[in-house]
Amino acid sequence: MPSSPLHILQSVFGYSSFRGPQQAIVEQVIEGGDALVLMPTGGGKSLCYQIPAIVRQGTGIVVSPLIALMQDQVDALHEAGVAAAYLNSSQDNDTQREVERQLMAGELDLLYVAPERLLTPRLLALLERTEVALFAIDEAHCVSQWGHDFRPEYRELAVLHERFPHVPRIALTATADPRTREEIVERLALQQARQFVSSFDRPNIGYRVSLKHNPRTQLMQFLDGHRGESGIVYCLSRKKVDETAAWLADAGFEALPYHAGLDAAVRAKNQQRFLREDGVVMVATVAFGMGIDKPDVRFVAHLDLPRSMEGYYQETGRGGRDGLPAEAWMIYGLADVVTMSQMIAQSESADERKRIERQKLESLLAYAEATRCRRELLLGAFGEPYQGPCGNCDNCVAPPKTWDATVPAQKALSAVYRSGQRYGSGHVIDILRGIDGERVNQLGHDKLTTFGVGADMDEKAWRSVFRQLLAAGLLATDPEGYGTLRLTAASRDVLTGGQRVLLREDARPVRSARRRRDS
Ligand code: ADP
Numbered sequence: 001m002p003s004s005p006l007h008i009l010q011s012v013f014g015y016s017s018f019r020g021p022q023q024a025i026v027e028q029v030i031e032g033g034d035a036l037v038l039m040p041t042g043g044g045k046s047l048c049y050q051i052p053a054i055v056r057q058g059t060g061i062v063v064s065p066l067i068a069l070m071q072d073q074v075d076a077l078h079e080a081g082v083a084a085a086y087l088n089s090s091q092d093n094d095t096q097r098e099v100e101r102q103l104m105a106g107e108l109d110l111l112y113v114a115p116e117r118l119l120t121p122r123l124l125a126l127l128e129r130t131e132v133a134l135f136a137i138d139e140a141h142c143v144s145q146w147g148h149d150f151r152p153e154y155r156e157l158a159v160l161h162e163r164f165p166h167v168p169r170i171a172l173t174a175t176a177d178p179r180t181r182e183e184i185v186e187r188l189a190l191q192q193a194r195q196f197v198s199s200f201d202r203p204n205i206g207y208r209v210s211l212k213h214n215p216r217t218q219l220m221q222f223l224d225g226h227r228g229e230s231g232i233v234y235c236l237s238r239k240k241v242d243e244t245a246a247w248l249a250d251a252g253f254e255a256l257p258y259h260a261g262l263d264a265a266v267r268a269k270n271q272q273r274f275l276r277e278d279g280v281v282m283v284a285t286v287a288f289g290m291g292i293d294k295p296d297v298r299f300v301a302h303l304d305l306p307r308s309m310e311g312y313y314q315e316t317g318r319g320g321r322d323g324l325p326a327e328a329w330m331i332y333g334l335a336d337v338v339t340m341s342q343m344i345a346q347s348e349s350a351d352e353r354k355r356i357e358r359q360k361l362e363s364l365l366a367y368a369e370a371t372r373c374r375r376e377l378l379l380g381a382f383g384e385p386y387q388g389p390c391g392n393c394d395n396c397v398a399p400p401k402t403w404d405a406t407v408p409a410q411k412a413l414s415a416v417y418r419s420g421q422r423y424g425s426g427h428v429i430d431i432l433r434g435i436d437g438e439r440v441n442q443l444g445h446d447k448l449t450t451f452g453v454g455a456d457m458d459e460k461a462w463r464s465v466f467r468q469l470l471a472a473g474l475l476a477t478d479p480e481g482y483g484t485l486r487l488t489a490a491s492r493d494v495l496t497g498g499q500r501v502l503l504r505e506d507a508r509p510v511r512s513a514r515r516r517r518d519s
């Protein structure tokens, strides 16, 4: 009598009950149906294919791009007494032949393979001569050309459906946006698959975003509230990772760097220390984190803007997997936006791709500048309706004050327009404040009607206005990435007085010294 799924969950994996949709998914696959599983990281995707692979006759084939993690996964399964193995290029020939022998002898419940390996004529032919329990396609968003983990080989996985029409397939991902979901269905021929979409809300993660003014002091203040805890600090560049890690180590933190420029051995060692020790702060680029399963990460800090809302969600989602409170903290400034725009512009990507990247940056900005519940915006970005207040983000805990910035916004937009939509915020702010600088004079911008109309606000206040106008889509940066500002279709309504502009209090006009003397 074959064991029931629940019995296997308890006796093999040691858990008392299924979580969320796990049971329904497991049953669907055991019965031979296809499934598409969208579940946040840490939701428990692995069991969704591991248990059916054990229950069904034959070997479950797991396709995963994460070669580095196969060993860990297989080790964990061995510990639970499951017959599992992996095939990848890191193994010598003898080992590979032995795994193939085990497969053909029907000795394996689970076999992990990289997609390029699975697609070799040799392995496909072997599989046709053995019993396959199921195909699990992990990290299925890798089929998406617009995602950051695009893997061309993933697109060829549709061949599984053609060559093994009776073998159930289960595709899994933690990427939730509707466009990616559609692409997975189409590219992997999963039209018949039952879709299991979990909520992506992570209620135990508290979200906080602040303006960057003195990054190190701000980070230190944040980390002081997390002494002795494990966490991740994300930076954009390798150099900044190295510098920040060294600086934090000097300040008495167990801080380690992680980025792709480090020696593989150093990387592996730092990762192991993060996983095994308590209270290690990993300072890292986005190279760190995919597949990392550490339950007690108490905070994820972003010193720079992430690449997109998906990236932000994934990165912050590495916190609080044990369900206990975790903090997602980010600081950002106008310079970050310019840097990001430049990175997009200077990349080798096609124009269509760049356009999408710019959209992604814009939604990230809107999130950063939001005055309402951040969870609402975050989940909204993945098409999940959520009604705030959540009670666990900075905006819900202390609703930001707003002020009517319609007039300053009009001045700003008009200064951008009158100077020819060819300058960055620094220069336009000089015009507004009536700064008689060399550049302003040279260009004759001291003759503009907008020259000096904004002298009643200081530079900081103006920077905040520009940042928020960008975030609201009332201004845009040039597609070439020079950081120059131009109007958008929406700017018009503000200029004509048809739209009021409410901005966060951090842009409250601080009367500048000059003006105060005048008035
Ligand atoms: P994902 O692949 O979705 O990120 P995992 O499959 O790695 O998630 O599972 C995340 C964590 O949750 C693991 O530590 C796993 O052992 C645990 N887990 C999964 N399912 C259950 C369950 N039904 N009961 C208790 N813990 C579970």
Ligand code: ZN
Binding pocket: 372, 373, 374, 375, 376, 388, 389, 390, 391, 392, 393, 394, 395, 396, 397
């Ligand atoms: Zn909230």
